[in-house]
Amino acid sequence: MCTSVIYTVGDAYFGRNLDLEVSFGQQVVIMPRDFALHFRKLPTIAHHYAITGMALVQDNYPLYFDGANEKGLGMAGLNFDGPAHYFPEQTDKQNVTPFEFVPYVLGQCATVAEAKKLLKNVSLININFSDKLALSPLHWLIADKSGASIVVESTTAGLNVYDNPVGVLTNNPEFPQQLQNLANYQSVSPANPENTLAVNLSLPVYSRGLGSHFLPGGMDSESRFVKVAFTKENAPVGKTEDENVINYFHILHSVEQQKGLDEVAPNTFEYTIYSDGMDLTTGTFYYTTYTNNQINAVKMPKDHLDQDQLMTFDLQDKPTINYQN
Ligand SMILES: C[C@H](CCC(=O)NCCS(=O)(=O)O)[C@H]1CC[C@H]2[C@@H]3CC[C@@H]4C[C@H](O)CC[C@]4(C)[C@H]3C[C@H](O)[C@]12C
Numbered sequence: 001m002c003t004s005v006i007y008t009v010g011d012a013y014f015g016r017n018l019d020l021e022v023s024f025g026q027q028v029v030i031m032p033r034d035f036a037l038h039f040r041k042l043p044t045i046a047h048h049y050a051i052t053g054m055a056l057v058q059d060n061y062p063l064y065f066d067g068a069n070e071k072g073l074g075m076a077g078l079n080f081d082g083p084a085h086y087f088p089e090q091t092d093k094q095n096v097t098p099f100e101f102v103p104y105v106l107g108q109c110a111t112v113a114e115a116k117k118l119l120k121n122v123s124l125i126n127i128n129f130s131d132k133l134a135l136s137p138l139h140w141l142i143a144d145k146s147g148a149s150i151v152v153e154s155t156t157a158g159l160n161v162y163d164n165p166v167g168v169l170t171n172n173p174e175f176p177q178q179l180q181n182l183a184n185y186q187s188v189s190p191a192n193p194e195n196t197l198a199v200n201l202s203l204p205v206y207s208r209g210l211g212s213h214f215l216p217g218g219m220d221s222e223s224r225f226v227k228v229a230f231t232k233e234n235a236p237v238g239k240t241e242d243e244n245v246i247n248y249f250h251i252l253h254s255v256e257q258q259k260g261l262d263e264v265a266p267n268t269f270e271y272t273i274y275s276d277g278m279d280l281t282t283g284t285f286y287y288t289t290y291t292n293n294q295i296n297a298v299k300m301p302k303d304h305l306d307q308d309q310l311m312t313f314d315l316q317d318k319p320t321i322n323y324q325n
Pocket of ligand 1: 056065066078080133171
């Protein structure tokens, strides 16, 4: 399970929680503009937008889980096991493998509108990276610095591209059903509730926060969708970058999975391995990890992007406790 958001407060922040029971050995990876992007079924792209994101580098190829480009377009792949379907090669389409999809879009598009245009001709093809890295059933949130966002889901019906009015994504079910389910929670509120149950009864507002009494809190994807939408929509707007980065991480951490709560196999638990987010205006990429709640940052090196070698940064995973005496 995973959660991805776009939080727009002047600058926009885009990223995700990665929830899983094992770590893949991912790093922060900057792909500069002249890193040759090879595709299985399409011609090489020699020059493209630079990308920063979380990726597993295999044979000098960055398998991006999520990332954003220098123009302020972001994209994250989230688990979509069940509905996800990839196709055999189609002659009238641009056949892109799921593992190429993030660099394919972020390398060429500056906005959601441009991505939508590009996607009209795309089919996701059922080719894996290697026998060891099988095809993953994913769907994607794509968002830009204006705050616009879309969801891309490849199912037996084809490549569905949905406008996303909420700017969040989790996992199953398909996106239209997630939106429908959100409608069930429209009376949830940061304000105190009004008694409409039985107006003749005097019901005490016995606690602060009673307006969010029915906010779901489960680890499952429907609960996280509702909870993160509520948290994000009501998040304050900060005056500084620091304030907004902190607000942003509080949004993602509101749906963090703590170890011990989501048992995916006997005595094996899924948890939030990392949370990340890019300021889509400045290109600075921030992240926290399960063991290191300190916010770490990797800047987009704007003067060094015209080159062809990947730049990698190991995750700072050590706990940082400030001992004060
Ligand atoms: C597992 C993760 C989603 C987290 C999640 O939702 N976990 C729920 C598990 S559970 O369903 O609840 O049990 C997803 C998110 C992004 C994915 C990588 C994307 C690039 C590449 C694509 C290739 O095709 C296959 C290998 C590859 C490295 C992918 C591995 C894996 O698939 C990643 C990490």
